[in-house]
Amino acid sequence: MVTITDVARAAGVSPSTVSYVLSGKRTISLETRRRVQQSIRRLGYQPNARARALASSRTHVIALVVPFRVDLNVPVVMQFVAAMVGAARAYDHDLLLLTKDEGSAGLRRVIGSAIADALIVMDVEAAEPRIPVLASLRRPVVLVGVPDQPQGLTCVDLDFVAAGAATVNHLADLGHRRIALLGPSPAVYERGTSYAGRFLRGFTEAVAARGLHAVSHPCVPSYDGVRVSLHQTLDADPSITAIVTHNEAVLGPLLSEVRHRGLDVPRDISVVAVCPDDMAKAQSVALTSLAIPAAELGRLAVDMTMRQLDGPAPAEIRLLSPRLTQRHSTARPRP
Amino acid sequence: MVTITDVARAAGVSPSTVSYVLSGKRTISLETRRRVQQSIRRLGYQPNARARALASSRTHVIALVVPFRVDLNVPVVMQFVAAMVGAARAYDHDLLLLTKDEGSAGLRRVIGSAIADALIVMDVEAAEPRIPVLASLRRPVVLVGVPDQPQGLTCVDLDFVAAGAATVNHLADLGHRRIALLGPSPAVYERGTSYAGRFLRGFTEAVAARGLHAVSHPCVPSYDGVRVSLHQTLDADPSITAIVTHNEAVLGPLLSEVRHRGLDVPRDISVVAVCPDDMAKAQSVALTSLAIPAAELGRLAVDMTMRQLDGPAPAEIRLLSPRLTQRHSTARPRP
DNA sequence: TTGAAAGCGGTACCAG
DNA sequence: CTGGTACCGCTTTCAA
Numbered sequence: 001m002v003t004i005t006d007v008a009r010a011a012g013v014s015p016s017t018v019s020y021v022l023s024g025k026r027t028i029s030l031e032t033r034r035r036v037q038q039s040i041r042r043l044g045y046q047p048n049a050r051a052r053a054l055a056s057s058r059t060h061v062i063a064l065v066v067p068f069r070v071d072l073n074v075p076v077v078m079q080f081v082a083a084m085v086g087a088a089r090a091y092d093h094d095l096l097l098l099t100k101d102e103g104s105a106g107l108r109r110v111i112g113s114a115i116a117d118a119l120i121v122m123d124v125e126a127a128e129p130r131i132p133v134l135a136s137l138r139r140p141v142v143l144v145g146v147p148d149q150p151q152g153l154t155c156v157d158l159d160f161v162a163a164g165a166a167t168v169n170h171l172a173d174l175g176h177r178r179i180a181l182l183g184p185s186p187a188v189y190e191r192g193t194s195y196a197g198r199f200l201r202g203f204t205e206a207v208a209a210r211g212l213h214a215v216s217h218p219c220v221p222s223y224d225g226v227r228v229s230l231h232q233t234l235d236a237d238p239s240i241t242a243i244v245t246h247n248e249a250v251l252g253p254l255l256s257e258v259r260h261r262g263l264d265v266p267r268d269i270s271v272v273a274v275c276p277d278d279m280a281k282a283q284s285v286a287l288t289s290l291a292i293p294a295a296e297l298g299r300l301a302v303d304m305t306m307r308q309l310d311g312p313a314p315a316e317i318r319l320l321s322p323r324l325t326q327r328h329s330t331a332r333p334r335p
Numbered sequence: 336m337v338t339i340t341d342v343a344r345a346a347g348v349s350p351s352t353v354s355y356v357l358s359g360k361r362t363i364s365l366e367t368r369r370r371v372q373q374s375i376r377r378l379g380y381q382p383n384a385r386a387r388a389l390a391s392s393r394t395h396v397i398a399l400v401v402p403f404r405v406d407l408n409v410p411v412v413m414q415f416v417a418a419m420v421g422a423a424r425a426y427d428h429d430l431l432l433l434t435k436d437e438g439s440a441g442l443r444r445v446i447g448s449a450i451a452d453a454l455i456v457m458d459v460e461a462a463e464p465r466i467p468v469l470a471s472l473r474r475p476v477v478l479v480g481v482p483d484q485p486q487g488l489t490c491v492d493l494d495f496v497a498a499g500a501a502t503v504n505h506l507a508d509l510g511h512r513r514i515a516l517l518g519p520s521p522a523v524y525e526r527g528t529s530y531a532g533r534f535l536r537g538f539t540e541a542v543a544a545r546g547l548h549a550v551s552h553p554c555v556p557s558y559d560g561v562r563v564s565l566h567q568t569l570d571a572d573p574s575i576t577a578i579v580t581h582n583e584a585v586l587g588p589l590l591s592e593v594r595h596r597g598l599d600v601p602r603d604i605s606v607v608a609v610c611p612d613d614m615a616k617a618q619s620v621a622l623t624s625l626a627i628p629a630a631e632l633g634r635l636a637v638d639m640t641m642r643q644l645d646g647p648a649p650a651e652i653r654l655l656s657p658r659l660t661q662r663h664s665t666a667r668p669r670p
Numbered sequence: 671t672t673g674a675a676a677g678c679g680g681t682a683c684c685a686g
Numbered sequence: 687c688t689g690g691t692a693c694c695g696c697t698t699t700c701a702a
Contacts, residue, residue: 003695014673019697026698029671046447050388051695054678059385061450064432068417070613075409082403085434094450097399097430099420112381114679115396115429223619253619256591278405284558284588338679349689354681361682364687386679389694 002045010039022047053114062088062305063096063116065107067123071187071221073248076276076294080122080144083298091306093117104133111137118305120144124155126192140308142301145194146317154308156300156318160195163290163322164202165209167244167272170288170324172210175332176242176270179207180233181216182254184247185225189218199246199274215240221249226257234261234269241333242270248279248292255284266331277325286327293320337380345374357382388449397423397640398431398451400442402458406522406556408583411611411629415457415479418633426641428452439468446472453640455479459490461527475643477636480529487650489643491635494654495530498625499537500544501657502579502607505623507545510667511605514542514577515568516551517585520560524553534581534609550575556584561592569596569604576668577605583614583627590619601666612660621662628655 008015013032020026021036028036039045053059066081081095088095096116098106100123107130110116117139121130124145134141135151143155171179181203183189184196200216207214215237219229229250234240245254251273255265263269265285273280273287280289300318307313343350348367355361356371363371374380388394401416416430423430431451433441435458442465445451452474456465459480466486469476478490506514516538518524519531535551542549550572554564564585569575580589586608590600598604600620608615608622615624635653642648 001695004697005695015696016674016698017672020672023697027671032671046444048389048695049448049450050385050394051678052697053385054383054389054680055695055697057678061431068413068420070410074413075405078403078409078413081432082434085403085432086436089434089437094445095432096396097416097420097432099417099424101421102424109381110429113384115384222617252587252591256587256594256619259591259595282557284591336679339681340679350680351682351690352688355688358681362687367688383679386694387681389696390679390681392694 001048002043004045004047007036007039007043007045010043011035057114059114059117060093061096061116062093062118062120062302063098063107063110065098065100065119065121065123067100069100069123069187071185072123073275075279076248076292077122079276079294080298083295084120084302087299087302091302093306104130107133107137111139118142118309120301120305124194126194126197128194140305142305142308144297144301146198146319147194150315150317152315154304154313154315154317156297156304157195157320158292158297159319159321160198161202161205162319163274164199164204164246165206166202166322166324167274167290168203168206168210168212168214170272170326170330171242171244171270172206172212174270174330176212177333178213178237178240179242179244180237180240181214182219182226182229182233182243182245182247182250183216184218185220185249186218196246203244219245219247219250221247221253223253223257226250226253230254230257230261240269242272242330244272244274246274248273248275251275251279251283251287259284265329267334270330270333272324272330280325280327285329288324288326288328288330290322290324293323296320336383337378339380339382342371342374342378342380345378346370392449394449394452395428396431396451397428397453397455397637398433398442398445400433400435400454400456400458402435404435404458404522406520407458410614411583411627412457414611414629415633418630419455419637422634422637426637428641439465442468442472446474453477453644455636455640459529461529461532463529475640477640477643479632479636481533481652481654482529485650485652489639489648489650489652491632491639491653492530492655493627493632494656495533496537496540497654498609498657499534499539499581500541501537501659502609502625503538503541503545503547503549505607505659505661505665506577506579506605507541507547509605509665511547511577512668513548513572513575514579515572515575516549517554517561517564517568517578517580517582517589518551519553519582520555520584521553531581538579554580554582554585556582556588558588558592561585561588565589565592565596575604577607577665579607579609581609583608583610586610586614586618586622594619600664602669605665605668607659607665615660615662620664623659623661623663623665625657625659628658631655
């Protein structure tokens with residue numbers, strides 16, 4: 001293994017000089033720098049991250065708590081993670097994978113034993129039990145999602161309250177009066193996942209504000225689940241003219257089932273989906289959708305983490321404004 | 336921060352004794368051990384992973400190259416990763432996330448700078464370009480997938496050749512004579528992804544061996560893609576009585592489209608899916624499936640990595656035998 | 671502009 | 687059974 005001392009010897013300088021050439025924290029004469037860089041290349045020197053971490057108390061690693069749940073929408077989670085890895089690499093950092101299974105103990109472990117410098121936590125619950133631990137770690141933390149009591153922790157998320165309202169307003173503007181909301185699977189609500197409740201609140205408030213009528217049900221993401229939900233909604237109230245889905249996993253089954261019932265989208269029924277844009281476009285009917293900007297949120301989460309690593313940054317709650325794109329699944333209801 | 340020296344002082348012993356209590360590499364009197372453990376608890380001591388890594392040249396981190404591609408089946412990848420994180424934790428190791436984007440340079444980086452002790456590589460191609468680098472690293476490496484020239488690297492995967500044959504044999508046993516294979520998306524073939532070609536080979540060989548007739552097409556995982564594929568198969572040859580899909584992402588669209596054509600599964604057409612069991616069960620018709628044992632493969636990959644970390648282990652190529660479960664999507668063809 | 675050397679916090683060898 | 691101490695490889699302060 002090539003060490004900094006080997007490089008120093010080869011270049012005829014001291015180890016500290018090599019270190020400074022690498023970090024740029026000291027001005028080095030052009031001549032010396034050349035020689036050092038040449039030796040580094042010739043020897044194929046790669047600084048030892050462990051030694052560097054020990055000496056500088058910076059691991060350049062961010063721990064990421066990923067929700068490996070089946071009931072959560074997997075492709076969306078993947079988009080998040082992919083964006084974060086990319087963003088972290090751009091800052092010359094790596095991501096360490098943590099699961100929710102390890103719970104608070106896992107968070108304490110990676111920070112306490114200095115495996116990682118900071119934490120990004122996904123799948124945040126409204127009554128998030130990990131908050132006390134997170135706050136006690138005194139390390140940079142970014143939550144993807146907004147708990148009811150953030151306790152001074154930094155959060156980033158889509159503004160789901162505004163998102164809920166946006167879907168309603170779009171439909172109300174088109175003239176719909178009676179609409180149905182198919183929400184996430186019951187497990188998501190039971191767990192108190194933060195975004196589920198916030199979306200529902202925005203939805204409900206807008207329904208009231210616009211004087212509409214609405215029903216909402218959680219929805220199990222399967223054909224059977226969708227059949228049940230449609231029974232609870234369309235069958236129970238045939239005057240419903242529009243469906244909002246806040247559950248990416250039901251899109252396929254829903255459209256399939258609706259078509260099976262002989263209904264045309266959007267002629268007989270309008271559909272608004274809350275999902276990433278690419279997903280909305282890939283359906284049998286290009287869906288009017290409220291975008292989940294997973295990539296942007298992921299990048300932001302990393303940015304905010306880095307800012308905290310650079311120095312004390314004020315806690316903030318960053319909510320991205322929703323963006324609704326009309327495609328071919330919404331239209332005026334038939335008279 | 337509490338260090339090993341603090342603990343030693345509190346317990347009235349030397350740092351090395353504390354270290355040995357922790358590692359168990361030396362017999363310590365019960366009395367001393369008690370005192371030390373008590374001090375550890377009282378002070379809330381957590382060993383510093385960086386220092387430990389530097390001194391022991393073991394980071395307890397395994398780098399995992401995850402394919403963040405949309406054309407790959409995302410839920411399956413997630414199942415893999417989840418299983419690996421769990422398995423790694425059971426060995427007191429963590430997983431570092433790497434993307435294929437970084438290519439060979441990324442592999443060289445994490446090993447060269449001693450960020451990780453070993454590598455697990457997913458999304459292996461038949462003509463895998465990273466093999467020379469991987470071999471040159473002289474570190475434990477496990478490939479999930481089998482390249483054409485493994486060059487002494489350890490691999491683990493489902494036996495896709497046998498899997499292809501198993502799907503054919505099941506259908507042949509039921510009496511089907513003309514079948515269609517809907518494969519992965521064209522991008523997967525173009526990339527030369529290892530499993531795609533192997534499955535196709537096993538499928539084709541079995542078709543010949545059983546004297547059947549078959550057509551196969553890649554399939555874009557969308558409604559349009561499925562429509563095109565069905566046009567190329569069922570429409571081109573109406574005597575086809577069974578479909579094999581080696582593409583988890585088309586299951587929903589396929590069943591929906593088939594139903595839309597007024598065909599009943601399995602009365603009019605049999606369907607065999609290559610996908611994880613839970614996915615097969617979640618479809619509108621419980622599918623006869625050839626299981627992709629993602630969790631088991633993930634666990635195995637970690638096991639094999641750990642074995643290599645324990646000492647020089649002979650290279651091996653471990654192929655899991657396929658398991659086909661008949662559910663409600665296959666039956667004898669109508670006379 | 672550069673060098674020497676004291677850490678960073680453990681591990682493990684050499685003694686006793 | 688336990689202690690002392692020389693590293694592990696890099697960063698950074700102190701001196702020149």
